[in-house]
Amino acid sequence: MPKHRLDQQQRATPGIGARCAHPPSTFAQSVSTSALEAIVAPIELAHDAPAAHFRNWAGVYHSDAATHDGAFAHTQRRVFAPHSVEQVVAIVELARRGGAHGTTPIPVRAIGRVHSPSDLPFSLGWSIRTDELQGVVHVDADACTATMLAGTYLETITHVLAQHEPPLGLHNLGSISQQTIAGVISTATHGSGIHFPVLSAHVERLELVCPLLTGAQVVTCSRTERADLFNASLCGLGATGVIVSVTLSVEPAFRLEQMTEDVPLHVLLGDTPPPSSLQPEILAREPYTTFTHNPAALGVLLAAGVDLPPAPAYAPPPRSVSPSNVYPYVPVEAPCAQPVDWNAGEATRAVQQRIEALVASAEHVRLLLFPQAEMVTIDRARRTEKPADAPSAASALYHRVVHYHLSQFLLFSARFHTGLPQRVARWIYRWTHASPPRVPREAGAAPPVEDLAPLSTSSAVQVRVDAAPNVFNFDCLFPQYTYEYAIPYEYAGAALRALRAWLDEEHARPDGVRPHFPVEVRFVDADGIYMSHCYGRKTCFIGIIQFRPYGWPTSYRRLFQRFEALMRQFDGRPHWAKTHTSYAVELAQRFPHLGDWRAVQAAYDPHQILVNPYVARHLLDTHSAGRVSLFKRSKL
Known part of the structure; x- marks a missing residue:
C-alpha cells in the first residue's frame, strides 16, 4: 500500500517525466475493466489505513462515521492515492464504468489538503488523494512559466521556484500555502491587492481528466484551446474534470x-x-x-x-x-x-x-x-x-x-x-x-x-x-x-x-x-x-x-x-470553499455565466460523476439525479 499522510513534506522524486505522461486518447476504450482494476490496485488505500479517513482542517466534516459522531456515510467507498496521470485516468474510467461489476457510474472526487471548511471536497463514492501526484515538472525562466502536477503544495512550488536560477516566484499568494495548486485553482483562491486578480487568473494551461461519453481521457485547455473548459475550470469546484497538471505564469523572485x-x-x-x-x-x-x-x-x-x-x-x-x-x-x-x-x-x-x-x-x-x-x-x-x-x-x-x-x-x-x-x-x-x-x-x-x-x-x-x-x-x-x-x-x-x-x-x-x-x-x-x-x-x-x-x-x-x-x-x-446558504436561483443573479458553467460541466462530465452533494446542492439545485446526500455536519 502507498505510504501517505496528510501533513507530509513533499520532496522531489525521480521519474517525474513518466508520472506526468499521458496515456493515448484510446486508452479508456482499449483497456478492459480487469486491467483497470490491476492498475489501481497498488494505489488503493486499505480501509483501516489512516490516510483513507480524512476530515477537513476545521474538523467539521469527516469522511466516515467511525471517527466522529453524527458524520456521513458513503456508497462503494474506495480511496486512491495515485502518483501518475495514467493512474488517475484509470480511476476515473473505472468509476465511469461503475467499478468492477457495476453498470451505474460511481461518484468520484479529487481531494487535496481538505482545507475547505465546507463539504466541498467530499464524495459519496470514491476519493482521489492527490498529495502523491506532485512535483514541479518544468520551469521556463525565459517564458516566465512553471508547470507542476496538480497535487503539488503551494509551499513546494514557491520553494522550487526560489531555488531556481534565476530565482522565480508567484505573483501573489493567499494567507496560507498548505494547499494543493489544484485546490487553489478550483476555488479561485485570492490574496490581497486591488490590482492583483485571484490566483486562477495566472494559470496559462490546464490538463484535466474528463469522464467523457467515449471514455475518460486527458483534455488540455487554455485561453486559445477549449477556452470554455479552461474558463470554467479556473473556478470549477472540482466538477469540470480532475486537474492533473497546471502551467502557471511566474515572475522574478521579489521581496x-x-x-x-x-x-x-x-x-x-x-x-x-x-x-x-x-x-x-x-x-x-x-x-x-x-x-x-x-x-x-x-x-x-x-x-x-x-x-x-x-x-x-x-x-x-x-x-x-x-x-x-x-x-x-x-x-x-x-x-x-x-x-x-x-x-x-x-x-x-x-x-x-x-x-x-x-x-x-x-x-x-x-x-x-x-x-x-x-x-x-x-x-x-x-x-x-x-x-x-x-x-x-x-x-x-x-x-x-x-x-x-x-x-x-x-x-x-x-x-x-x-x-x-x-x-x-x-x-x-x-x-x-x-x-x-x-x-x-x-x-x-x-x-x-x-x-x-x-x-x-x-x-x-x-x-x-x-x-x-x-x-x-x-x-x-x-x-x-x-x-x-x-x-x-x-x-x-x-x-x-x-x-x-x-x-x-x-x-x-x-x-x-x-x-x-x-x-x-x-x-x-x-x-x-x-x-x-x-x-x-x-x-x-x-x-x-x-x-x-x-x-x-x-x-x-x-x-x-x-x-x-x-x-x-x-x-x-x-466564498466557494466556505459553508453557505446560496443556491442556484440566487447565484444566477450574481454570476451571469452560471448557465455557461453548467453547460461545460455537463459536456465534459455527462454522467455527473464529478458532481458531489455540495455542487449539486448549490449550483445545480439538485441532489444529482436522485442520489440523496448523506452528508451531515459533525456534532457541534
Missing part, C-alpha cells in the same frame, strides 16, 4: 517591505453613530434610504434578531466578451446602474475614501479588525530591493508561546462564560501587538517607509522586509470555523460600518453572539472567470472566524447566519 500599523478603529471607520431612537421592529419598516445613509442601522437590527429589509435587486455585471477573457475583465456592455448608493451618507463616503486611499498606497493591503479591542491592524506591502531582515529566534519563540499556546488556552477558557470572550480578545490583542509610542511622532517627520505615511502620529508601526511568500502568508493558528463574503469594492466602507455597529451591539447584549478575532478584509481586482468571486468587479473580501481551541466546538451558527444576512445587503457572493 516585500511591509509596514504594519495598529490604530484605533475610529481612525479608519469614523466615530460610531448614535443608536437609533426607534425600536428595532419600527426601524425595520423605515424606507431603505435610512440604511443607505446610515448602514450602522442594519447592525442594530441584526443584533436585535429582527429580520433585515429585503436586499436590493442588484444587477449582475455584464457578460464578458469571450471565454478567453480571463483577465483583465472586458464586458460586452456598460454595467447597469445599481439600485442604491451606499456612499450617500457623508460619514460613510469619508470612510470609503479613506479605505480607497489606503488600498491605493501600496501594492498589497490587508486590514485585520479587532472590534473587541476597538483597534485595526493595517498591513501595507510593496516590492523592494532592500535585503531581508534576519530571522529572530526570540520572536519565533514568543509567537509560538503567546500567539499560539496562550491564546488557545484563553479562548478555550472563554467558552465557559459569556463575559469572557470580549475580555480575552482584548488581552490577546494587547499581548500580540506593538504598543503605541510614548511620544507621538512629529507631524512632519519622515515616514517609517518612504512615501508611505501612517494614518496617525500616535499609532504603533512596525516594518519588516522578507521574501514575498513569508509576507503574503499568515499564521491561521488552530482549527476554526470561517465564513467569507465578497462584496463590491465600492461598498467596503458601508459594509464595515454596518459590521462594526452590529458587533458593538452584540457585545452590549448579554445574549449577544461572541465572535472571535480578527475580521480579515482584503481587496482583489476584477476578472472574467465564470464563477470567480471577483467576476466583473473589483472586490472587497470580508471574513470572520470562530476558533476551535483544542478542537472543541464553539458557538458559531447564529453569528454566521447574521453575517451572511448582512453581506447579502451589499450584493455579497459567498
